[in-house]
Amino acid sequence: MDKKQVRTRFAPSPTGYMHIGNLRTALYAYLFAKHEKGKFVLRIEDTDQKRFVEGATEVIYQTLKQTNMIHDEGPDIGGNYGPYVQSERKPLYKDYALQLVENGNAYYCFCTNDKEENTDGEAEQTFGYNRHCRNLSKEEIEKNLAAGKPYVIRQKMPLEGTTTFHDEVYGDVTVQNDSLDDQILLKSDGMPTYNFANVVDDHLMAITHVIRGKEYISSTPKYELLYRAFGWETPKTVHLSTIMGQNPDGTVSKLSKRHGAVSFAQLLEDGYLQEAIINYIALLGWSPRMEREVFSLEELVELFDIEGVVKTNAIFDYKKLDWFNAIYINEMSHEDFVAYSQKYIVNLPKYLQEKWEFASTLAQTRISKFNDIVSMFKFLDEYTDFDLTLFENKKNKLDKAQSLEILKDFAPILQNTQDWSVENLNTLIQDYTTLKEYKIGKTMWPLRIGVTGQTITPGGGAEMLYLLGKAESLKRINRCIERLAQ
Numbered sequence: 001m002d003k004k005q006v007r008t009r010f011a012p013s014p015t016g017y018m019h020i021g022n023l024r025t026a027l028y029a030y031l032f033a034k035h036e037k038g039k040f041v042l043r044i045e046d047t048d049q050k051r052f053v054e055g056a057t058e059v060i061y062q063t064l065k066q067t068n069m070i071h072d073e074g075p076d077i078g079g080n081y082g083p084y085v086q087s088e089r090k091p092l093y094k095d096y097a098l099q100l101v102e103n104g105n106a107y108y109c110f111c112t113n114d115k116e117e118n119t120d121g122e123a124e125q126t127f128g129y130n131r132h133c134r135n136l137s138k139e140e141i142e143k144n145l146a147a148g149k150p151y152v153i154r155q156k157m158p159l160e161g162t163t164t165f166h167d168e169v170y171g172d173v174t175v176q177n178d179s180l181d182d183q184i185l186l187k188s189d190g191m192p193t194y195n196f197a198n199v200v201d202d203h204l205m206a207i208t209h210v211i212r213g214k215e216y217i218s219s220t221p222k223y224e225l226l227y228r229a230f231g232w233e234t235p236k237t238v239h240l241s242t243i244m245g246q247n248p249d250g251t252v253s254k255l256s257k258r259h260g261a262v263s264f265a266q267l268l269e270d271g272y273l274q275e276a277i278i279n280y281i282a283l284l285g286w287s288p289r290m291e292r293e294v295f296s297l298e299e300l301v302e303l304f305d306i307e308g309v310v311k312t313n314a315i316f317d318y319k320k321l322d323w324f325n326a327i328y329i330n331e332m333s334h335e336d337f338v339a340y341s342q343k344y345i346v347n348l349p350k351y352l353q354e355k356w357e358f359a360s361t362l363a364q365t366r367i368s369k370f371n372d373i374v375s376m377f378k379f380l381d382e383y384t385d386f387d388l389t390l391f392e393n394k395k396n397k398l399d400k401a402q403s404l405e406i407l408k409d410f411a412p413i414l415q416n417t418q419d420w421s422v423e424n425l426n427t428l429i430q431d432y433t434t435l436k437e438y439k440i441g442k443t444m445w446p447l448r449i450g451v452t453g454q455t456i457t458p459g460g461g462a463e464m465l466y467l468l469g470k471a472e473s474l475k476r477i478n479r480c481i482e483r484l485a486q
């Protein structure tokens with residue numbers, strides 16, 4: 001028999017932004033489908049119309065496009081299993097809900113409780129439903145329907161025994177049936193709840209593997225019962241561990257804004273490259289079981305497997321993301337780097353923008369994210385009377401007096417040169433160093449510190465002088481001489 005074609009889906013609710021956890025879900029669903037030469041489907045889950053956000057579906061399309069996770073079917077491109085937006089599928093859910101009423105697995109409920117209405121069953125989980133309408137007589141139901149009473153349709157849970165489903169990551173999961181509430185399947189406005197729609201849609205869209213966050217694992221027994229009530233084959237489920245963030249006190253909690261940027265858009269804005277983000281989150285919950293960590297999307301497709309998906313919660317480490325990002329930035333062609341950095345250099349002084357072709361070569365090997373550029377070159381614009389102890393340096397056997405001497409020697413050398421190229425500036429530094437029988441670091445240190453006011457600079461003395469230009473460099477050096485001499 002032919003193996004069934006693997007079909008996975010990414011089923012986001014249009015919330016207006018792409019949380020890193022959702023992006024990872026999309027990635028795993030994409031990688032698995034592509035690894036298995038199957039199909040990756042995009043379905044928009046917008047049954048909770050109250051939460052509708054303008055432009056939110058655009059964010060989803062854009063993210064998938066930016067990350068090259070190209071879907072094979074979806075609202076924008078169609079496919080054989082459409083429509084791919086749940087609100088457009090509204091009429092069909094009622095038929096399926098009625099089928100369950102018919103075969104005794106669901107029932108009409110005429111109770112009016114605002115808290116239970118129009119929620120995706122969330123309020124219910126807190127309050128539980130007292131099953132008042134579970135045993136209404138046929139006549140009562142007919143009467144209520146004829147009177148046009150609003151109703152919801154609820155799932156009739158077994159009251160005894162247990163339900164077990166198998167998860168590809170977490171293994172067999174068993175629950176006591178009496179712990180399952182008679183959840184709403186169809187709301188009074190005819191919209192399905194998420195809990196119902198996901199089952200109907202996954203079945204109708206022939207999804208073979210449901211890949212989603214672990215927060216859905218506790219609801220999955222209810223879905224299992226729905227599949228059985230319809231007599232449908234249950235897709236395999238792959239629940240993913242939660243992405244946590246590190247709190248300042250050392251504890252961890254679910255990754256949220258207080259830990260840092262959590263949306264894909266914000267990470268891009270901060271200057272992370274999409275390739276680095278994807279590479280990093282691929283490893284947040286999946287292990288390739290090898291030493292290597294840097295993988296392109298194509299390589300991830302090649303390697304991805306469900307056996308490598310881990311149960312333990314992953315911790316989002318911004319430092320590690322910086323590390324990945326620095327690697328990808330380094331690998332960019334310099335031309336791409338310059339083009340990509342344009343939007344980050346608008347806050348830099350004009351003369352740096354003009355010298356960006358040179359400064360960018362310094363930046364490319366030194367930044368870990370693009371918005372580091374601004375702080376890295378801030379010294380060009382901001383220069384104050386810094387702490388003179390910065391001139392003291394053990395390694396170069398320098399104290400303030402020696403630094404003063406070097407600066408005093410060097411100021412006229414700089415004053416007299418007409419050639420302000422990096423090459424010539426380096427020659428001047430070298431010649432002076434040779435003459436004095438110093439080590440190069442000794443000459444470089446006071447110059448570099450003197451003109452930047454910081455110990456960490458995006459290049460050596462000559463580069464810094466070049467960036468600042470002759471007039472500004474001399475102004476700063478003279479100011480240091482004046483201060484050191486006091």
Ligand code: GLU
Binds near residue numbers: 011012198211212216
């Ligand atoms: N719409 C759900 C969400 O955005 C999707 C859950 C699922 O993948 O089934 O969380």
